[in-house]
Amino acid sequence: MILDSLLPAAASTYAGDIDRLFDVITVLVMIPFTIACFLFFSFILKFKAKDGVKALYITGTEHRYMKWIHRAHFPILTFDLIIVVMAINVWYDVKQDLPEMESEVRVIAQQWAWTFVHPGADNTMGTADDITKVNELHVSTGTLYHYKLEALDVLHNFSVPVFRLKQDAIPGRVITGWFEPTVTGEYDIQCAEICGIGHGLMPARIHISSPEAYSAWVERESAAALARAMGESKSIELAGN
Amino acid sequence: MAESIPVEENGHHAGDHRDHGHHEMSFSEKYIFPLDHKMIAMQYMFTGMFMALIGGFFAYAFRMQLAFPGIEVPGWGVVSPADYNSLVTNHGTIMIFWVAMPVLIAAFGNYLIPLMIGADDMVFPKINRLSYQVFLLSAIVILSAFFVEGGAFGGAWTAYPPLSTKAEYSLTGLGSTLWITAVFLEFVAFLLGGINFITTCMNSRAPGMKMWDIPMVVWMIVIASILFMLSVGPLLAGGIMMLFDQNLGTAFFDPDKGGDPILWQHLFWFFGHPEVYVVLLPAVGIVADVMTTFSRKKLFGYKTVLYTAIGTGVLSFTVWAHHQFIAGIDPRMANVFTVTTLLISVPIAEMMFVYIATLYGGSITLTTPMLWALAFIFEFLIGGITGIFLGASGNDIYMHDTYFVLAHFHYTFYPIAIIGTYAGFTYWFPKMFGRMMNDTLGKLHFWLTIIPFNGIFLPLFVLGAAGQHRRIYDYQNFPELALPWMQDMRQFATVMLLIMLGAQVLFFYNVITSWMSGEKAPKNPWKANSLEWTADSPPPHGNWPEGLPNCYRGPYEYSHPDREEDYWPQNEPA
Numbered sequence: 001m002i003l004d005s006l007l008p009a010a011a012s013t014y015a016g017d018i019d020r021l022f023d024v025i026t027v028l029v030m031i032p033f034t035i036a037c038f039l040f041f042s043f044i045l046k047f048k049a050k051d052g053v054k055a056l057y058i059t060g061t062e063h064r065y066m067k068w069i070h071r072a073h074f075p076i077l078t079f080d081l082i083i084v085v086m087a088i089n090v091w092y093d094v095k096q097d098l099p100e101m102e103s104e105v106r107v108i109a110q111q112w113a114w115t116f117v118h119p120g121a122d123n124t125m126g127t128a129d130d131i132t133k134v135n136e137l138h139v140s141t142g143t144l145y146h147y148k149l150e151a152l153d154v155l156h157n158f159s160v161p162v163f164r165l166k167q168d169a170i171p172g173r174v175i176t177g178w179f180e181p182t183v184t185g186e187y188d189i190q191c192a193e194i195c196g197i198g199h200g201l202m203p204a205r206i207h208i209s210s211p212e213a214y215s216a217w218v219e220r221e222s223a224a225a226l227a228r229a230m231g232e233s234k235s236i237e238l239a240g241n
Numbered sequence: 242m243a244e245s246i247p248v249e250e251n252g253h254h255a256g257d258h259r260d261h262g263h264h265e266m267s268f269s270e271k272y273i274f275p276l277d278h279k280m281i282a283m284q285y286m287f288t289g290m291f292m293a294l295i296g297g298f299f300a301y302a303f304r305m306q307l308a309f310p311g312i313e314v315p316g317w318g319v320v321s322p323a324d325y326n327s328l329v330t331n332h333g334t335i336m337i338f339w340v341a342m343p344v345l346i347a348a349f350g351n352y353l354i355p356l357m358i359g360a361d362d363m364v365f366p367k368i369n370r371l372s373y374q375v376f377l378l379s380a381i382v383i384l385s386a387f388f389v390e391g392g393a394f395g396g397a398w399t400a401y402p403p404l405s406t407k408a409e410y411s412l413t414g415l416g417s418t419l420w421i422t423a424v425f426l427e428f429v430a431f432l433l434g435g436i437n438f439i440t441t442c443m444n445s446r447a448p449g450m451k452m453w454d455i456p457m458v459v460w461m462i463v464i465a466s467i468l469f470m471l472s473v474g475p476l477l478a479g480g481i482m483m484l485f486d487q488n489l490g491t492a493f494f495d496p497d498k499g500g501d502p503i504l505w506q507h508l509f510w511f512f513g514h515p516e517v518y519v520v521l522l523p524a525v526g527i528v529a530d531v532m533t534t535f536s537r538k539k540l541f542g543y544k545t546v547l548y549t550a551i552g553t554g555v556l557s558f559t560v561w562a563h564h565q566f567i568a569g570i571d572p573r574m575a576n577v578f579t580v581t582t583l584l585i586s587v588p589i590a591e592m593m594f595v596y597i598a599t600l601y602g603g604s605i606t607l608t609t610p611m612l613w614a615l616a617f618i619f620e621f622l623i624g625g626i627t628g629i630f631l632g633a634s635g636n637d638i639y640m641h642d643t644y645f646v647l648a649h650f651h652y653t654f655y656p657i658a659i660i661g662t663y664a665g666f667t668y669w670f671p672k673m674f675g676r677m678m679n680d681t682l683g684k685l686h687f688w689l690t691i692i693p694f695n696g697i698f699l700p701l702f703v704l705g706a707a708g709q710h711r712r713i714y715d716y717q718n719f720p721e722l723a724l725p726w727m728q729d730m731r732q733f734a735t736v737m738l739l740i741m742l743g744a745q746v747l748f749f750y751n752v753i754t755s756w757m758s759g760e761k762a763p764k765n766p767w768k769a770n771s772l773e774w775t776a777d778s779p780p781p782h783g784n785w786p787e788g789l790p791n792c793y794r795g796p797y798e799y800s801h802p803d804r805e806e807d808y809w810p811q812n813e814p815a
Contacts, residue, residue, distance in 0.1 A: 006707040021636050022706075029626040032590070036597060036622055043600035044615065047536070048607075054807055055800040056602030060542035060595070069545070069594050076590050080583045083633050088576050090635025095572040111410065154404040155502060157567070157642065161708035161721070164639040170503065170569045171403060172496025188721040192642045192710045194397045196410055197322045200713040 011183040011208060012163035017090045019164070024086055028079045032072075094165075098178055101146040105137065109149070109156035109169045112198030114189065120222035128229040129222040135204040137189060140214030141181045149175040157193035160206055168193055181208045266782075276366040277782045282352035283673070284373050286666075288380060289344035292335050293659075295384070297742055299332040303714070308728075308735035310715045323412065325714035326395030331383070333398030334420070337516070338427050339380055341658035345523040346431065346469075347376070349665055350438050350462040352673065356773035357456045359447025359790045359812075361783045363437045372437070376430035383423035386416040394420035397712060399509060402494035402502045406486040418487050425480040428473050435466035447772060447812075450792035454811065456771045457540065457796075458665075460547060461526030465519045468554045472515035479508035506568055510561035517653065518557045522550055524661025525592065528614045530796075531668045532596065534769045535611035536603030537799045537807045541595050549595070552588035556581060566637045575634040582632035589625055593618065604800070604807070608767075609683030613664035616691050617656045624652030627702065645705025648698045655694060663687075663748075670752075671766045675778045676759030682751040689744035696737030700730040768808045771796040775812050 010016055047055075058065055104125055106117035116137040120129025131138075139145060149158050151169035159166045163179050189204040209217065275281055298316070305312065306320035313319050320328065351369065355362050363369045386393040391413040396405040400421070408414035442455065442463045482493040483505065492498035494505050525546075533540050540546065559581040566575050596618050605611070627649040631637050640646060670678045709722050716722040716731075765774040772792065776784050790812040798809040 006703065018635060018639050021633065022630070022639070025630050025633060025636060029629050033622060033626050036593065037619070040597050040600070040615075040618065040622075043597065043603070044605060044607075047600060047603045047605050049537075049604040053604060055537040055604040057539060057800050057802050058541060058602060059539055060545065060598065065598070066542065066545075069542070069591060069598065072590070072594055073587060076587060080586060083629065084580055084583055087579050087633035087635040091566075091572070091575050091579070091638070094635065094638055095567075095575070154410050155401050159642075159710065161639075166567050166638055166641050168568045170496070172502075173569060175569050188708075188719050190710055190713075190719060190722075193401070194326065194404065194712045196404055197326060197395070197412060199326070200322055200715050201718055203718045 007161065009162050009183055009185065009187070010164070011181055011185065011187065012160075012165065013180040013182055014090070014094050015162070015164040015182075017093065021086050021090050025083055028083060032076060032079070095177065098146070098176065099144060101178065102144045103140075104146040104148065105139070107137070107147050107149045107158055107169070108152060109158065109191065109195075110152035111154065111196050112191075112202040114158075114191075114202070114204040116204075118218070118221075120225060121218055122222075129226045131218070131221040131225050137204065137206045138209065138214065138217060139181050139206065140209055140211045141184055142211055143214075144178060144180045146176055146178050149177065154195050155193045156191050156195050156202075159190045159192035160187070161190070162187040162206075166192055184208050184210055184213075274370060276362070276370055278351045278355050278363045278366070278369060279673075279780065279782075281369050281373050282348045282350075285343045285351060285376070286348035288373075288377060289340050289348060292339040292343075292380060294745075296332050296335040296340055297745070299328045299335070301738060301742055303328040303332070304731075304735040304738050306714060307716070308732040310717055320714065322714050323392060323395060326397075326712070327387075327393040327413075327416070329712055330395050330397050330420075331386075331393055334424065335383065336658065337398070337520070337654070338424060339383065341520040341654065342427075342431060343376060344662050345520050345527075345658065345665075346438075346462055346465055347372070347434050349458065349523055349527065350434065350466070352669065353456075353773065354438055354441055354459050354462065355445070356672075356776060356780065356784060357459050357771050357796075358442060358445060358450060359772045359785075359792060360441060360445035361785065361789065364440045364444055365437050368433050369437050372430050372433035375426055375433065379423045379426035379430060382419055382426060386413075386419040386423075389415045389419065391416050399513070400483070400505075401509075402483065402486065402505050403496070406483060406494055408487075414487075418484065421480050421483050421487070425477065425484075428477055428480075431469060432473065435470055438466045439463055447790050447792040450811075453543065454792055454795045456526075457529035457543070457546060458523065458526030461522040461529075461550060464550050464554055465522040468515050468522075468557070469519045472512045472519070472558065475508045476512035479505055482508075503565070503568060503570060506565050507561070510564045511558070513564070514561045515554070515557040518553055521653070521657050522554070524617065524657040524664075525550065527661050527665040527668070528596065528617050529599075530769075530771065531610045531614040531664050532599055533797045533799060534668075534767050535608055535614070536600055536605045538599050538601075538603040539797045539799055541598040541601075543795065543797065545595050546592060549588040549592045553585055553592075556585045556588070560585065560632075563632055563634075563637070566634050567641050579632060579634045583629065585632075586625070586629060593622060593625070609678065609680055609687060610664050610668035612684065612687045613660050613667065616687070617660045617664060620652055620656040620660060620691075620694070624649060624654075624656060627652060640705065642711050643705040644701040644709045644711065647711055648701035648705055651698050651701075655698075659690075659694075663690075668767070669773075670755070671762030672773055672776075672778050672780070674756045674759075675762050676755050677762050677766060678755045678759060679751050682747060686744055686747045686751060689747065690741055693737040693741035693744070697734045697741065700734050704730055765810075768806075770798060770808055770810050772811050775810060 103123055108115040114135050116133050118131040119125045120131055149169045151171045156169040165179055167177050185208055187206050189206050191202040302314050302317040303325055305314040394413050394416045396411050404410050405417055411417055485491040486493055492500040494500045494502050529540055562574055562578045563582045631640055667683055762778045764778055772790050775790050792811045796811055800807045801809055
């Protein structure tokens with residue numbers, strides 16, 4: 001609702017959950033904030049110094065005054081509880097629980113480019129028909145992907161705002177996460193962790209296609225990758241001879 | 242203490258300072274190498290303000306680049322990507338470590354603690370002097386990085402390795418080493434200062450001053466010093482590890498050789514989060530003193546404020562990993578840290594309620610210091626509630642490292658560091674300099690600072706929610722962040738920044754003209770209760786040459802029903 005008006009699209013299965021969480025938090029925090037502001041400004045206006053009127057002597061230790069402060073904790077704790085439960089729920093779905101994958105991509109970050117490795121027509125990673133692209137990630141709607149995130153030099157962050165997805169890439173580790181695109185289109189991928197001088201020059205694009213268009217793309221690119229791989233192995237053989 | 246100092250009947254150390262009064266001090270004894278806590282406070286205050294000008298200038302340069310990409314920024318030139326990184330890095334580092342800390346803790350702590358508890362000086366004046374000298378050295382070291390080959394460090398104020406430890410990644414070798422050395426030295430300075438604050442407050446209180454008679458600002462600085470001491474150890478260790486990694490070939494943080502880059506993040510944030518409360522608490526204390534004086538009210542629940550401060554302090558040690566939700570740590574940790582982070586809202590909310598309740602039934606005068614104190618509460622409320630968005634792990638997945646984060650912490654740090662400082666500085670100005678400040682200029686400065694401040698950072702919440710990331714020097718490279726409305730907002734924020742920076746000229750003008758030719762200040766111009774207002778304005782070396790004051794009651798006895806006057810100084814017998 002609130003976030004929707006600002007962002008171009010919500011393009012993953014969990015983007016809507018994060019947006020809803022944002023909305024709930026906004027509503028819940030605005031309630032105490034509005035009350036606090038109302039009291040604050042009305043006290044300032046109402047209790048402006050007047051000639052001959054002395055201020056009240058309230059120590060703030062008497063129960064009849066302190067109860068106002070203590071009672072305010074109940075709604076705040078209740079709001080906290082609602083936010084904690086919702087936040088952890090969303091967190092669990094996005095980051096903790098890893099659903100069964102239908103396809104995978106390797107995401108490799110380095111100063112200052114992204115390399116994306118897609119499985120070829122065989123939908124298996126690590127074979128000769130894998131499709132490697134720089135600064136272009138191609139995915140299809142309705143497919144649940146696992147991403148395997150790596151960094152070659154410093155920390156980077158794989159951020160896809162339309163998915164509401166963000167994950168640091170750590171040199172020396174492979175971090176696995178997931179997403180499932182829901183809307184076709186072409187959107188930004190950004191590096192969201194400072195990674196040196198070229199940090200601001202590290203944009204990539206995600207191309208989300210329909211399953212049919214994606215299959216056609218994979219077939220075309222896969223064949224090209226295979227031909228390249230064959231060519232390379234041939235030339236190695238020739239060089240060996 | 243090693244030296245033997247005659248101790249007066251009431252338990253105060255005499256001698257050292259009173260003796261100074263007998264011989265004429267040379268210029269350097271008085272102003273360059275002083276032992277007097279007030280002069281050391283002034284050194285911290287003006288060094289901090291000087292560094293604020295530099296930090297502000299950096300903000301001006303990189304915001305101009307954001308608003309008008311590629312232009313030649315007057316006073317800097319074209320901001321290159323390398324410049325941009327070192328500007329944002331040093332803006333952050335300087336504003337927190339060389340402005341907020343020296344001004345709020347060291348300057349106000351040094352100035353106020355002895356005066357407010359009725360002592361003639363700090364317990365260890367020479368350690369106090371050393372503390373400032375080490376601090377000055379650290380300031381010189383951090384600024385010197387701009388003049389070495391490769392330039393100043395540009396790996397963000399959080400300095401995550403391996404970017405910060407390997408010159409081949411950051412392209413700044415010596416600059417990175419100078420940065421971490423400066424931070425290290427600065428912490429040593431504050432450890433030295435903190436020893437004085439805690440010891441002096443515990444040992445040198447005026448006769449009759451019980452623990453619950455200590456003014457809130459003194460309490461808060463003491464609690465902040467304790468928090469600092471408990472949290473700084475891991476980061477000092479991390480600093481040494483970083484220096485070794487940078488220069489001696491160790492691999493504490495280098496994954497290629499078996500180190501772990503995330504180790505630094507734990508060490509950094511274990512310090513970094515309590516640090517927020519280290520600078521917050523003194524500001525909260527200043528606001529308590531200013532608000533009670535100008536509303537002629539007793540602080541609503543003195544002990545409540547103290548307990549909430551201690552509560553937030555303790556909780557602040559349990560939340561560090563909320564900075565690392567998406568850093569690649571075990572995802573289950575996020576659940577624990579979401580709970581602890583949101584729990585902090587309880588004591589902080591209580592603190593804010595207490596302050597608002599203090600206004601109830603008051604007799605409020607909107608002087609310049611009071612305006613600043615009230616603005617602190619309002620702006621800090623915004624900072625506080627926006628923290629909830631980021632503490633909630635599920636939402637942080639999206640918000641992390643966006644401008645929403647940036648706007649949130651500027652809404653907490655700005656009230657703390659800038660608004661809190663102005664509240665305190667304008668309130669104690671008559672005591673510090675013996676002159677009254679020009680109130681009209683003061684109010685003009687207030688409005689020209691506070692309105693543009695909101696003009697800068699409210700749009701950044703919107704940009705952050707729309708997905709704009711931090712530390713990117715040119716958004717034209719990202720089609721979805723280069724939309725015209727977004728660029729308009731960046732320009733609006735930058736214009737607001739220019740107005741706000743311009744308004745600070747007014748402040749310095751007011752300080753200088755009031756100092757030179759302002760109306761002479763009486764001992765107690767605000768009719769306030771605490772002990773510093775019983776000393777001359779400005780107080781001489783030794784504070785009370787005629788003898789230290791006695792204390793008979795707490796500092797907030799305003800509008801007592803048994804009294805004709807609406808104030809009741811702490812030193813006035815019943």
